[in-house]
Every structure is written in C-alpha cells, then in structure tokens.
Amino acid sequence: MRGSCLCGGVTFEVTLPFRRANHCHCSRCRKHSGTFGLTQGRVARSQFRLLSGEQLIRVFSPVGGKVKAFCSECGSSLFGGDWPEGEEISVRLGSLDDDPEIRPQYHTFVGSRAPWDELPEDGLPRYEGGP
Ligand SMILES: [Zn+2]
Numbered sequence: 555m556r557g558s559c560l561c562g563g564v565t566f567e568v569t570l571p572f573r574r575a576n577h578c579h580c581s582r583c584r585k586h587s588g589t590f591g592l593t594q595g596r597v598a599r600s601q602f603r604l605l606s607g608e609q610l611i612r613v614f615s616p617v618g619g620k621v622k623a624f625c626s627e628c629g630s631s632l633f634g635g636d637w638p639e640g641e642e643i644s645v646r647l648g649s650l651d652d653d654p655e656i657r658p659q660y661h662t663f664v665g666s667r668a669p670w671d672e673l674p675e676d677g678l679p680r681y682e683g684g685p
C-alpha cells in the first residue's frame with residue numbers, strides 16, 4: 555500500500571501488516587501536528603520502502619522525545635521513532651493513501667494532553683506516559 559505527503563514529493567510503500575498503532579497525545583506531537591497529537595503505526599523496516607523525495611525529508615529531534623520527520627516542501631508529518639535508523643518505522647497514519655488494515659489500539663501520554671482534548675469513549679487502554 556502507498557503513502558505520500560501533501561505536495562506529493564515524498565512517496566512510500568508499506569507491505570502490510572503493521573505491528574501496532576496508537577494515538578499519542580504528548581506535547582511534542584501536539585506542537586508538531588498543530589492538533590491533539592498524532593496517530594502512528596509501526597512497521598518492520600523490511601516492510602517499508604521510500605519511493606521518492608528522500609531529499610525533501612527533514613528531521614527534527616525534540617528534547618526528550620522521538621524524532622519528527624516531515625516534508626520540507628509542504629510540512630506533512632510523515633515518520634518518527636528513530637528515523638532514518640531503527641528496526642521499525644513509525645508511519646503517521648494520516649499520510650497513507652490506502653487502508654492500513656490496523657486500527658489504533660491504545661492512547662499514550664494522556665497525562666499531558668491539551669485541556670481541550672476530550673478523549674473519546676473508544677474503550678482503548680490509556681497510558682499516562684508511554685505504554
Ligand atoms: Zn510534501
């Protein structure tokens with residue numbers, strides 16, 4: 555399945571299945587996204603392939619948090635975790651163009667969510683910090 559940034563410069567391909575997926579409500583993801591945080595899925599590196607736009611991807615490393623990799627042309631949030639290293643790739647689910655066939659399984663960092671961030675009654679486990 556395919557994914558891409560808003561301007562289309564960065565494209566990638568993921569071979570399913572994703573290992574896990576979650577909503578993160580931490581302050582770093584919130585600032586980076588401009589909304590509640592982000593929703594990501596983790597996939598083995600061997601199941602991920604960057605198709606185009608490697609030169610457009612910039613990486614920001616926030617103090618105390620995982621990296622935020624984004625498109626320098628359009629600003630789309632794309633990857634995280636230990637990008638470009640690591641055994642797994644964290645893919646922002648909003649960048650996907652097809653159904654990842656996994657649904658978010660838990661919420662992290664609900665203890666530092668925004669005051670206006672009302673958690674849905676989705677029955678998913680909630681962690682004050684990391685899982
Ligand atoms: Zn872009």
Ligand SMILES: [Zn+2]
Pocket residue numbers: 578579580581582583584591592663
């Ligand atoms: Zn976060």
